[in-house]
Amino acid sequence: VFRNKLEFFAAAKVSSSFPPAELPEIAFAGRSNVGKSSLLNALTRQWGVVRTSDKPGLTQTINFFKLGSKLCMVDLPGYGFAYAKEEVKDAWEELVKEYVSSRVGLKRVCLLIDTKWGMKPRDHELINLMERSQTNYQVVLTKSDLVFPIDVARRAMQIEETLKANTSIVKPVMMISSKSGGGIRSLRTALAQIARF
């Protein structure tokens, strides 16, 4: 599935400009700098071609990419810049809330968490929102190469415990490193099951 050509096809600042949902969709969310672009690049090996800038403070958009006619990959704007203006935060919340709670065709949200830093308040907010709207999500720990393996495992367990407090069905946390390539194949396999055949 990930060998299909990746093509950017839409960007939305407001929910009214979301493109029609024609393919199964996987969205990627997380704090700025969590390693989202690197992961998308590692998964598809084509991301560099279509990478758009999402510098803090600039207008943030949700970007939609097609992977052949199999899958739609969605890049949600990164959050958590301390110096982002209040209006930017509100706009982000509005847009992402609307997207995760009502998007038809959304099959899974990959919530990226930095292994070293763990979950932050905004991550909890997003999880609560996804729990409320019964959105199917998966936590992915990033940059696992920067932490000792024992600490990666500890972090995964800690997050699973936190999730268990919220919900009865917890998907196991996945651990990846875009730098070493660790875990990328497993994540690809898990996500490929969502694609249209």
Ligand code: GDP
């Ligand atoms: P984004 O803001 O979430 O898109 O994050 P980027 O993918 O741009 O990555 C932010 C920083 O973390 C960059 O300096 C990357 O080189 C670095 N980074 C991303 N993934 C990894 C990883 O798996 N391991 C290591 N060591 N660094 C990473």
